[in-house]
Amino acid sequence: MGTKVGDETPPKSTDLAGWREAIAAGRLKSFRLEALAAAFQDLGHRDTQVRNALAKHLSDSVLGLLRRRVSFSKPNQGQDIILRVQGEVFSALLQPQSADGRALRKAFGPRVEFRLKDALAAEDRERGMPTARKEKKAPPAEGEGDAEEPGIDIDGAREPADSDDVSEPTCRADRLSPQEDVVDDLPSDEMEKMFDEINVEQILDSVTDYRKRLAFRLYMEDVPFKTTKENTVSIASVLDVSEKTARDWVTEVRQLLGQHQGVKRLQQPRVGVRS
């Protein structure tokens, strides 16, 4: 059986000889990352080879942690955000007195994941920031809106962040004709069943506005759009928007899912299945 991370007791963070031996014996993988972070900080540049070996191991470990969490559907397959966060983590490691620098010695993985979550949330928020109010659009030309793969055009950036006025739809799905809106009338339990059969997450990835994603996920958990009951929360209260906005956001995402070819196929009678 192979050695697991944390199986071995690491040398003290200031024990240069101990770390030299551990590196020579290829034992870094068996130590907790917190111990490596502490050694990296405490040994500093006393031995360049040791420092570089620790840096290499920490760098690869950070990449591994990040890769597990970053979707390949992100720009440049997620590599940009991964490298950005890896850089932030190393900057923090090089500042032992900073909050992150101290935290990495205590809880390496959780801190790295937190930095990633913060970076993803910041990216989401940046994309969700209101720019200018949209001008009233002319009705779409015939055939427009159904030629491309659905989802890629959803753009929460144009949604006024704090406005209840949602008269302007923000995704292509809104331009669907009633016939194409194949899931809009399905009850949520049927939708759930259907979503089990398609890669919903891949589709949700294209919803760049985090508020809409969250609204849809809460809706799938049967959280009400609005409630007057005391001590009961609603999608509207979670997102601090009106009931109408909450409903429109969920509808947008449902329609986007409805546009997906996989869902359309599910709606068609299948060969060998009794109707």
Next chain:
Amino acid sequence: MTNRINAADRDEVLFAFHQAYERPTAEQIVEWTNRYPQFAEDIRAHAAVAWDWAARPTGADQEVDEIVSARAYSQALNLIYNAEMSSAASEKEATCRTFQQMVAAVGKETYLLAREIDVGRGVLADLFNGWMRPPIRQRLLDALLGPLRTTREEFNSALECALRQPYLGHAKADQAPVVIQRSCDEIIRGDSSMSQDRKRYWLEED
């Protein structure tokens, strides 16, 4: 809500939120946004990412692309190098005694010192502000060591400090302040307050 949240610092609040819930419920999101209204939108954005993560199983460790690994390592080494350079520069600056400190220590002003050794005040100002490129004329250097009560080594160290961090002066309305460093000879020749004789003297042409 846990008691360990007592600081309203954004990172602390968000990290505590991250640690507390793998997939925060609607109630928990509302509870936290009510408690920290200043971070409400951050909390919602973090909650949305938490839900994304919870919905996508992470599975086993992912294979990391070799090219990405090499780029990341190279980035790490660059950061290490930059940190070392910056730390070395700060150490030097911390031990460096500036010209301004030397002048103040002998209870003088630059113009008084200039008058004392009979050199243009602009020459000394340029030297002390880090606008004079070495080498410094030997005669000027020798003339300053005594009145500044300093040594050649300390003078050179102050010169390095000044050159590393030159005084920037005031920014113009339409551009950032710029530093134009000139040679010692150029500065002496261009000083309008000195006679030609004095210039020749400081240029060691007599």
